[in-house]
Amino acid sequence: MYTLIAIAGLGIICLIAEIFNLRKAIVPITILGLLGSLALTVPDFGHYYRYFNSMVITNNFSAAFSCLFIILTIFLIALTPDFHKEHKAKLSDFVAIKLFLLTGAIAMVCFGNLAMFFLGIEILSIALYVLAASQPKNLKSNEAGMKYFLMGAFASGFILFGIALIYGATGSFDTSVIYGKILENQPMPAWYFIGIVMMSIGLLFKIAAVPFHFWAPDVYEGSPALTTATMSTLTKVAAIAAFFKLMTSLNLTVPGTYITIISIVSILSMTVGNITALVQTNVKRMLAFSGISHAGFMLMVFFNPIETPGTLLYYTAAYAFAGIAAFAVILSVCGDKGNEEVYNFNGLGKRNPLMAAVLTCSLLSMAGIPIFSGFFAKFFLFNQVLSTGHVAIVIIAILNSIVSVGYYFKLILAMYTKEATSEVQPTPVMYTIVAVLSIALNIAMGLQPDFVLGLLKI
Amino acid sequence: MENILQQIGIENYIYLSTLLFCVGIFGVLYRRNAIVMFMSIEIMLNAVNLLLVAFSTYHQDATGQVFVFFSMAVAAAEVAVGLAILVAVYRNLNNIDIDNLKNLKG
Numbered sequence: 311m312y313t314l315i316a317i318a319g320l321g322i323i324c325l326i327a328e329i330f331n332l333r334k335a336i337v338p339i340t341i342l343g344l345l346g347s348l349a350l351t352v353p354d355f356g357h358y359y360r361y362f363n364s365m366v367i368t369n370n371f372s373a374a375f376s377c378l379f380i381i382l383t384i385f386l387i388a389l390t391p392d393f394h395k396e397h398k399a400k401l402s403d404f405v406a407i408k409l410f411l412l413t414g415a416i417a418m419v420c421f422g423n424l425a426m427f428f429l430g431i432e433i434l435s436i437a438l439y440v441l442a443a444s445q446p447k448n449l450k451s452n453e454a455g456m457k458y459f460l461m462g463a464f465a466s467g468f469i470l471f472g473i474a475l476i477y478g479a480t481g482s483f484d485t486s487v488i489y490g491k492i493l494e495n496q497p498m499p500a501w502y503f504i505g506i507v508m509m510s511i512g513l514l515f516k517i518a519a520v521p522f523h524f525w526a527p528d529v530y531e532g533s534p535a536l537t538t539a540t541m542s543t544l545t546k547v548a549a550i551a552a553f554f555k556l557m558t559s560l561n562l563t564v565p566g567t568y569i570t571i572i573s574i575v576s577i578l579s580m581t582v583g584n585i586t587a588l589v590q591t592n593v594k595r596m597l598a599f600s601g602i603s604h605a606g607f608m609l610m611v612f613f614n615p616i617e618t619p620g621t622l623l624y625y626t627a628a629y630a631f632a633g634i635a636a637f638a639v640i641l642s643v644c645g646d647k648g649n650e651e652v653y654n655f656n657g658l659g660k661r662n663p664l665m666a667a668v669l670t671c672s673l674l675s676m677a678g679i680p681i682f683s684g685f686f687a688k689f690f691l692f693n694q695v696l697s698t699g700h701v702a703i704v705i706i707a708i709l710n711s712i713v714s715v716g717y718y719f720k721l722i723l724a725m726y727t728k729e730a731t732s733e734v735q736p737t738p739v740m741y742t743i744v745a746v747l748s749i750a751l752n753i754a755m756g757l758q759p760d761f762v763l764g765l766l767k768i
Numbered sequence: 769m770e771n772i773l774q775q776i777g778i779e780n781y782i783y784l785s786t787l788l789f790c791v792g793i794f795g796v797l798y799r800r801n802a803i804v805m806f807m808s809i810e811i812m813l814n815a816v817n818l819l820l821v822a823f824s825t826y827h828q829d830a831t832g833q834v835f836v837f838f839s840m841a842v843a844a845a846e847v848a849v850g851l852a853i854l855v856a857v858y859r860n861l862n863n864i865d866i867d868n869l870k871n872l873k874g
Contacts, residue, residue, distance in 0.1 A: 425835055428842070432842045436849055447860070456869055459853055463850065466842075467809060470839055471816050474819040475819075478778075482831070
């Protein structure tokens with residue numbers, strides 16, 4: 311809870327710092343402040359607190375995901391000054407919006423009331439609309455912002471309608487009261503189930519799962535690259551964590567029909583995402599489809615929701631750190647080229663071996679090759695799904711992992727086997743630091759999986 | 769005095785707001801003018817507000833009405849951002865037809 315207040319305060323401090331001519335200090339202050347709020351979050355582990363009439367509930371789940379979000383935001387904010395070096399005057403806005411986005415993300419994992427959940431998801435979304443359209447003179451960015459806004463507001467309408475129907479069926483927005491009403495075992499009115507389905511549709515829009523994924527590739531491609539990095543890591547993780555928390559707090563034992571829907575969405579996301587990614591030539595677009603397929607993998611946690619929170623944390627952390635590392639390299643390679651086609655990466659292995667190695671590691675992690683945490687994430691996830699008896703979906707998931715190696719290697723081959731087509735450009739130091747740190751975290755998680763999994767052991 | 773809600777019945781409120789919500793959905797899906805699409809999204813959100821208020825009276829519980837304030841504030845913030853994006857699009861294209869926004873394909 312204090313994390314939430316501290317980060318919102320930090321965002322306002324950023325805006326004020328610009329007034330007092332402290333532009334150079336904004337990023338260091340923000341990163342220090344975020345490290346401070348990380349320290350504020352750690353004591354929440356192992357406790358269960360309710361604040362403000364149980365509007366905010368902190369427990370292990372919310373503390374672990376808050377820590378993950380804060381670490382991701384530190385990386386994203388460290389990338390900001392170099393990325394926006396041509397718009398120095400707007401630096402405080404970009405940093406402050408990212409902090410408000412983080413506030414929304416944290417509100418989405420520590421809500422105890424559907425009002426808080428709705429506010430969290432809207433704070434996150436509105437901040438992202440602004441970021442997606444943050445290059446007003448670039449038509450692509452406009453288009454991405456417009457599409458994201460229309461789709462996001464459309465999805466919010468569904469979520470809101472779902473909340474209203476659940477309120478109508480139970481007479482409360484408080485998740486524990488709603489849960490109590492379900493346990494009383496009286497037959498719920500049909501609105502309740504329609505409400506759950508509407509909220510699921512809205513959240514599936516946000517995590518870009520097939521068949522609600524069509525906005526994702528366009529928005530990822532058109533947005534400024536740093537915003538794409540934010541969307542594909544922080545937002546996706548926040549949305550899937552919120553979806554998981556929402557479903558488990560409303561209905562711990564997910565009913566069978568719902569599992570059927572989730573498994574269809576999950577299989578479709580994996581397959582469509584991977585197969586479409588095979589034919590992409592734009593790296594951002596390819597990572598968008600890869601993100602869609604990862605959303606499909608993440609949805610598999612719903613098959614065994616009592617035992618999988620640790621695995622979800624592990625999977626999302628592995629995916630997000632690999633994503634941050636990959637995007638740090640993409641930013642440094644495509645910084646001022648204006649496009650992110652694969653040929654920009656030709657010969658990177660010779661020009662900048664370190665960045666090429668980082669990108670290779672992160673892509674291998676996403677593909678699920680051992681040592682990297684992506685492999686262990688998939689391994690634990692498949693193991694837990696197998697223990698519930700869903701063999702078919704695990705087989706499909708493994709086949710999909712094999713397909714995904716195809717497009718990840720396209721980029722790796724371009725880096726190491728083709729000759730460079732463009733001249734070398736210097737890599738900002740911050741990009742290198744962020745890329746190396748985040749891939750190091752990814753590998754460290756691969757070497758010590760028990761630490762992360764143990765955070766959410768029951 | 770008999771409650772007006774009991775005379776009309778909660779079902780009819782649900783039907784009305786579902787209908788309004790569907791009007792909004794079809795507006796977003798079929799209209800090509802960005803402003804009309806924004807208006808349709810507003811209709812969707814206001815249908816939900818109507819539903820929330822009806823349920824609030826039905827349960828004799830004020831939280832639903834408080835939630836409406838949240839949702840109105842959020843809708844206002846959302847449209848403010850949306851209109852800003854719209855102005856940026858208009859400056860680049862000189863119109864606001866959604867069909868012109870199809871540069872991103874692959």
